[in-house]
Each structure stands twice: as structure tokens, then as C-alpha cells.
Amino acid sequence: MSKQQYDFLVIGSGLAGLLFALEAASRGRVAVITKRLPEESSTVHAQGGIASVSAADDSFDLHMADTLTAGAGLCRPDVVAGVVAEGPQAIDALERHGVTLSAGENGGYDLGREGGHSRRRILHAKDRTGRAIGMALLERAQQDSNIDIYANHCCIDLITDSKLEGRHPVPGVTHVVGVYALDAGAGSIQAFSAPQVLLATGGAGKVYRYTSNPDVATGDGLAMAYRAGARLANLEFVQFHPTCLYEPRGSRFLLSEALRGEGAVIKSISGEAFMEAYHPMGSLAPRDVVARAIDQEMKRRGDRHVVLDLTAIGRERVKSRFPMIYATCLEEGIDIAHEPVPVVPAAHYLCGGVVTDAAGRTDLVGLYAAGEVTCTGLHGANRLASNSLLEAAVFALRAAHAAGEALEEHRARVAAWSPPPPWNPGQATVPKESVLVNAHWEMVRALMWDFVGIVRSDHRLGLAERYIALLRESVEQYYWDFLLDSDLIELRNLALVAQLIIRSAAVRPESRGLHFNVDHPGIADERGGRESLCEPVTGAVRLVRAGENPFARG
Numbered sequence: 001m002s003k004q005q006y007d008f009l010v011i012g013s014g015l016a017g018l019l020f021a022l023e024a025a026s027r028g029r030v031a032v033i034t035k036r037l038p039e040e041s042s043t044v045h046a047q048g049g050i051a052s053v054s055a056a057d058d059s060f061d062l063h064m065a066d067t068l069t070a071g072a073g074l075c076r077p078d079v080v081a082g083v084v085a086e087g088p089q090a091i092d093a094l095e096r097h098g099v100t101l102s103a104g105e106n107g108g109y110d111l112g113r114e115g116g117h118s119r120r121r122i123l124h125a126k127d128r129t130g131r132a133i134g135m136a137l138l139e140r141a142q143q144d145s146n147i148d149i150y151a152n153h154c155c156i157d158l159i160t161d162s163k164l165e166g167r168h169p170v171p172g173v174t175h176v177v178g179v180y181a182l183d184a185g186a187g188s189i190q191a192f193s194a195p196q197v198l199l200a201t202g203g204a205g206k207v208y209r210y211t212s213n214p215d216v217a218t219g220d221g222l223a224m225a226y227r228a229g230a231r232l233a234n235l236e237f238v239q240f241h242p243t244c245l246y247e248p249r250g251s252r253f254l255l256s257e258a259l260r261g262e263g264a265v266i267k268s269i270s271g272e273a274f275m276e277a278y279h280p281m282g283s284l285a286p287r288d289v290v291a292r293a294i295d296q297e298m299k300r301r302g303d304r305h306v307v308l309d310l311t312a313i314g315r316e317r318v319k320s321r322f323p324m325i326y327a328t329c330l331e332e333g334i335d336i337a338h339e340p341v342p343v344v345p346a347a348h349y350l351c352g353g354v355v356t357d358a359a360g361r362t363d364l365v366g367l368y369a370a371g372e373v374t375c376t377g378l379h380g381a382n383r384l385a386s387n388s389l390l391e392a393a394v395f396a397l398r399a400a401h402a403a404g405e406a407l408e409e410h411r412a413r414v415a416a417w418s419p420p421p422p423w424n425p426g427q428a429t430v431p432k433e434s435v436l437v438n439a440h441w442e443m444v445r446a447l448m449w450d451f452v453g454i455v456r457s458d459h460r461l462g463l464a465e466r467y468i469a470l471l472r473e474s475v476e477q478y479y480w481d482f483l484l485d486s487d488l489i490e491l492r493n494l495a496l497v498a499q500l501i502i503r504s505a506a507v508r509p510e511s512r513g514l515h516f517n518v519d520h521p522g523i524a525d526e527r528g529g530r531e532s533l534c535e536p537v538t539g540a541v542r543l544v545r546a547g548e549n550p551f552a553r554g
């Protein structure tokens with residue numbers, strides 16, 4: 001086994017990971033570890049843009065109010081105020097690192113509008129915003145002599161001093177000292193060590209059968225953090241994007257909400273514009289409302305999809321403002337400027353994640369987190385469109401600053417474990433059958449879609465808990481000896497994250513934001529919500545107590 005020692009380890013090469021790496025590189029040596037090619041991430045798929053106040057008729061207060069409304073009483077207002085106010089600095093940082101955003105005709109930015117926003121405030125690079133951001137940051141990182149990028153290295157587990165000493169993790173005391181990763185090229189497991197580690201592994205869309213997320217979104221960071229002893233919060237709040245291109249074998253390609261911002265209308269196959277009956281904002285209602293309305297209309301009518309009608313935007317505007325969407329749909333045989341596009345909802349964004357404080361610090365010393373893998377208190381029960389790239393950028397900058405400041409203090413602590421001992425593979429109790437790995441992947445994803453999807457019930461959640469327990473038991477039995485297989489590494493994480501989502505949904509006796517349970521259709525407490533918490537130390541999943549703030553460090 002070879003060993004690699006750095007000042008900063010960054011797990012993931014999306015916006016959060018790369019921006020952190022570029023900032024941290026001025027203070028030490030950085031390794032960016034990423035499980036496939038560096039450009040594979042949700043970041044490069046983002047179309048609509050990044051929300052930040054810049055127009056004369058806009059204000060931080062309005063952006064904050066829109067975020068709080070979407071979050072359905074569960075956002076932490078102090079966190080929202082801070083992130084919104086730091087939007088312009090985050091945009092400056094992206095531009096400093098080479099990102100170019102579309103300019104407006106009269107100076108400033110060309111601003112898009114998306115669902116839930118009361119003003120035009122979405123900065124974009126046409127409909128390729130994520131690609132413009134991801135590729136610019138990657139190019140700069142590749143040019144930086146203080147940054148090494150390890151592609152095709154799938155991180156398996158965080159290394160902590162507690163684990164190495166055979167003790168249970170203690171929040172605020174246990175120190176993360178590195179990570180074990182499967183080097184797919186060499187077929188071996190490497191240990192990386194550093195005093196400061198950033199988790200930037202993105203979301204977990206692959207836990208659902210239909211998702212807009214790329215294949216890398218298997219919840220690895222959530223599972224690694226939980227196994228190491230960090231709390232996760234609000235996992236029941238899964239955002240389903242209402243409009244992914246309908247494709248009978250499973251949807252993937254997303255039709256940005258910005259299309260509806262420009263005038264596209266959701267209709268039934270028979271041409272009825274039904275959204276006005278569900279919400280006064282019609283097709284531009286918040287995403288959870290639109291996704292549930294589509295789900296209900298499809299079931300009521302027995303249709304397999306609804307359609308998005310773009311005729312109001314106009315052919316030339318569609319082609320100039322949405323060139324990538326236009327071209328991709330044309331490849332599928334649909335001229336979106338001319339004919340209605342078949343669409344369905346699909347799992348899109350996880351609002352919950354690893355609990356962090358305002359500086360991106362987790363419960364474990366030396367472990368920071370930024371981007372979709374986190375729960376920072378910004379999104380609450382529902383994410384406002386285009387607030388995720390903003391959150392990823394703001395927290396990457398904050399975490400890079402905090403990790404840089406604490407580098408020397410943490411270095412002494414980690415010295416005892418640098419380099420870390422070799423990976424201990426453990427013992428499999430049954431032989432691995434690849435047929436089972438594939439079958440279990442499908443079973444987890446089907447279970448989540450059918451039982452823990454857009455609309456939930458107590459009965460379905462109860463059944464899901466029993467099924468997932470059996471699936472996890474099976475996966476863990478044959479897991480250990482066969483880690484040289486990234487499908488198995490991901491399946492182990494998918495199954496754990498699925499179980500935690502189910503248990504988080506089960507402890508919430510209400511319908512709030514993205515979590516809708518037919519047996520508890522209303523909000524339990526109009527005065528405000530309480531986060532759900534997965535506590536690895538006790539194994540409990542519970543709602544926070546009155547006055548408890550999981551995002552504040554004592």
C-alpha cells in the first residue's frame with residue numbers, strides 16, 4: 001500500500017471541492033480525490049444558474065424572504081441571512097478563478113427567474129452554467145502546482161483517531177486524520193492523510209430509480225461521515241424536479257425551471273394547463289407543489305407523463321437562451337420550440353446532509369463539509385431554486401478559511417497517525433455474487449421510489465423500514481472482503497443512506513416542504529419546524545428538542 005500525506009484532502013471535484021482546493025492551495029499542499037473523471041459531478045449538469053442579488057430592484061431581504069418561504073418554517077434565519085449576503089463575494093471568487101457568467105444587454109448580468117423567486121436574480125452562463133463553473137475551476141486546479149488531482153479513486157471510509165484506537169467516536173473530540181480510497185487503476189486501496197479534510201461528495205439521487213443526478217451521486221459522503229461519527233440532519237427532504245425528459249427506461253435529462261421562468265407551461269397530455277388549480281403561481285409554483293401536482297394528475301388520468309409547452313417563449317428565444325436543452329432534445333427526436341415535450345418528476349436534490357456549523361465544520365475535528373453533502377440550515381424543508389450552487393460556493397470559501405486558520409493546530413494532533421495503518425478488509429461471511437450486487441442496487445432504488453417517493457404514508461414507510469433492514473443485512477454480509485469493486489462500495493452506501501432517509505421520514509409526524517405523508521397532511525407546528533437528526537453514536541433518529549440548534553457549536 002502506498003501512502004500519501006497532504007495538508008488538505010478534498011473528497012470530490014464539483015464546485016464545492018474545487019473552490020475549496022483553489023483557496024486552500026495558498027496555505028498548503030492539497031489532494032483532490034475523486035471517484036471517476038474530475039469533470040463528473042452534479043455541478044457540470046447544473047443548467048439554470050446561481051442565485052445572488054445584483055439587480056437594482058432586488059435586495060438581500062427579498063432573497064432571504066423567498067428562501068424562508070420555500071423552506072417552510074425550517075430554515076435557520078441567521079444562516080439564510082449570512083449566505084444571501086455573501087452571494088456577491090461568492091460570485092467574485094468564482095470570477096476570480098476564471099468563471100464567466102452571461103452579461104446583460106445594458107451592463108451587469110443577464111438575470112434569469114426561477115420558481116419561488118420574487119425577482120430576476122439567477123446569474124447564468126446560458127443553460128450551461130454548471131459546466132462553465134466546473135470546467136473553469138478544474139482548469140485552474142489542474143494548473144496549480146500545489147494541487148494534485150487523483151481521478152478514479154473512490155473513497156471508502158474516513159480514518160479517525162477513535163477508530164484507530166478502538167474507541168467510540170466522541171463529537172468535538174474525535175479527529176479525522178485521512179481517508180482510505182480504492183485506486184481503480186491500480187486495483188489497490190490507498191491511505192491518504194492530512195490534518196484538514198473536506199467532504200464535498202455531493203448528493204444521493206441514485207438512491208431513487210428516477211433521478212436527474214449523474215451516476216456519481218450515491219451518497220458516499222453521507223455514509224462515510226455517519227460511519228465515522230458525524231450527525232446527519234433532514235434527510236427526509238428530497239427534492240423531486242418536476243420536469244425531467246420522459247424516457248420509459250428512467251429519466252435523467254433535466255428541463256430547467258428557467259424554461260418556465262421564460263413562459264413555458266405544464267399541461268396534461270390532452271393539453272389542459274392544470275397548475276392554476278393547484279397554486280396561484282401556476283407553472284412557476286414552488287417545485288414541491290409542482291412535482292406533487294404532476295404526480296397526482298398522472299395518477300388521476302392514468303398518464304405516464306405530462307408535457308411542457310414552450311410555444312409562448314418563441315422559437316428563436318428558445319434556441320438562443322437554451323441551446324444545450326434544445327440540441328439534446330433534438331437528438332431525442334423532439335423539437336422543443338415546435339412541439340410539447342414529455343416530462344416527469346425525478347429525484348433531484350437532497351436538502352439534508354452532514355450537519356455543519358457556519359464555518360463548514362462538522363462534529364468531527366478536522367472534517368469540514370460543503371455543497372450538497374451538507375445540511376447547513378439554509379434550505380430548511382425545501383430548497384429555493386439555484387440556492388444550491390450559492391450554498392456550495394459560500395461554504396467552500398468559509399470552510400477553506402476556517403481549515404487554513406486551524407491547520408497548524410490540527411497538524412500536531414494528526415502527526416501520531418501519519419501515515420495511517422493499512423486498510424483492514426474485515427471478514428465476509430458469504431461469497432460475493434455479482435448477480436446479487438446488481439439485484440440489490442435495483443431493489444434499493446425501486447423500494448425508495450415506490451415507498452418513500454413524492455407522496456408517502458405511514459404504512460409504506462413501515463414496510464420500507466423492514467425491507468431495507470433485510471437488504472442492508474445482506475449487503476453488509478458479503479461486503480468486506482470484496483472492496484476492490486466500486487459497485488459494492490456504492491451499494492453499501494446507498495443502502496445505508498436509504499435506511500436513514502426512511503427512518504428520518506418516519507419520525508416526522510407532519511407534511512412540511514418536500515416531505516408529504518398522506519396520514520399527516522398538515523404542518524404539526526405553525527410556529528416553526530424541528531430538524532430530524534441521525535445520531536451515529538446512539539444510532540437514534542429523532543426530531544431536535546425545543547431550543548436545540550444542531551448547527552451551533554458549543
Ligand SMILES: Cc1cc2nc3c(=O)[nH]c(=O)nc-3n(C[C@H](O)[C@H](O)[C@H](O)COP(=O)(O)OP(=O)(O)OC[C@H]3O[C@@H](n4cnc5c(N)ncnc54)[C@H](O)[C@@H]3O)c2cc1C
Nearest residue numbers: 012013014016035041042043048049155202371372386389
Ligand atoms: C441536472 C441538474 C441540474 C441542476 N441545476 C442547478 C441549478 O441550475 N442551480 C443550482 O443552484 N443547483 C443546481 N443543481 C444542483 C447543484 O448542481 C448541486 O447541488 C451542486 O453542483 C453540488 O455541488 P457539490 O460540489 O456539492 O457536488 P457535486 O458537483 O455533485 O460533486 C461531487 C463530487 O464528489 C465525487 N465523489 C462522490 N463520492 C465520492 C467518493 N466516494 N470518493 C471520491 N469522490 C467522490 C463525485 O465524483 C463528484 O466529483 C442541479 C443538479 C442537477 C443534477
